[in-house]
Amino acid sequence: MPELTLHFAPGACSRVTLIALETLEVAFNTELVIFMQGAHKSPKFKQLNPSSKIPVLVADGIPISQNIAILTWLDACYPNAQLLPKSNTPMERAQLLSQLARFPSDLHPLVSRIRVPHFFCDLPGGPERVLSMATQIMREQLEPIEQKLARQPWLAGQQWSVLDAYLHWVWFRITGAGFDATDFPYISAHYSKTLAMPAVKRAIAREYEAETYLESKGLNPTFLNPKQLD
Numbered sequence: 001m002p003e004l005t006l007h008f009a010p011g012a013c014s015r016v017t018l019i020a021l022e023t024l025e026v027a028f029n030t031e032l033v034i035f036m037q038g039a040h041k042s043p044k045f046k047q048l049n050p051s052s053k054i055p056v057l058v059a060d061g062i063p064i065s066q067n068i069a070i071l072t073w074l075d076a077c078y079p080n081a082q083l084l085p086k087s088n089t090p091m092e093r094a095q096l097l098s099q100l101a102r103f104p105s106d107l108h109p110l111v112s113r114i115r116v117p118h119f120f121c122d123l124p125g126g127p128e129r130v131l132s133m134a135t136q137i138m139r140e141q142l143e144p145i146e147q148k149l150a151r152q153p154w155l156a157g158q159q160w161s162v163l164d165a166y167l168h169w170v171w172f173r174i175t176g177a178g179f180d181a182t183d184f185p186y187i188s189a190h191y192s193k194t195l196a197m198p199a200v201k202r203a204i205a206r207e208y209e210a211e212t213y214l215e216s217k218g219l220n221p222t223f224l225n226p227k228q229l230d
Helices: 014-024 043-048 067-077 090-115 126-151 162-175 184-197 197-214
Strands: 004-008 027-031 054-057 062-065
Touching: 004 014, 004 197, 014 067, 014 162, 014 184, 014 197, 027 197, 043 054, 043 062, 054 067, 062 067, 067 162, 090 126, 090 162, 126 184, 162 184, 184 197
Parallel strands: 004 027
Antiparallel strands: 004 054, 054 062
16 A cells, blocks of 8 residues: 555645545545645645645655545545445546536635635725625535435435535535525535544544644634634
8 A cells, every 4th residue: 555645734625635535544644734834835845736735645755736636546546445436437437527626626716715805806895796706606506516415415326425525625614704504405414414424523633633733833824714724
């Protein structure tokens, strides 16, 4: 088995990969990336990912960046864990990857605009407008997911997959920023189910340990909720 090290930060989308690794129940190390110290922009980290973003999974010394790449690699290396549903044809695989890609491509940018709208516009009234528009688009994006979960327990059908881990993270982030969950009872119930999963509990425990360390060093951003770091 490869030696695995996940570069992560509490609350960030690295939680998706953390959940996947905890689901595998394999040994892995974690490396906390301290944004407030600029660790993500250091020459050392940029050798792992020139984009200065997390997560990065280092497997036997070789870095893999981007959640989609990490998750599909883990699924290929540990097929018995069924992180993703089995694909029998190239078309089925393409459809599955399309569902997975929706999260980083369509939803994550909206999460960021809901969480930190001031990063995207510094004009008077700009952040409020960014937040309002992102919230409306997010609601439109979540409607088909809500409809799907009204018919089945998990996004891929009857069995949990990392698609559900990604939705867990999106919901965690936006509801933590005040997103109104009233019209999405099935996504809310889905989130509650994921919180009860042992792998999710272990992932959150790792984040909490890292968060506690950051708080002890005074390294949490003051413009974010310390428990909701982006």
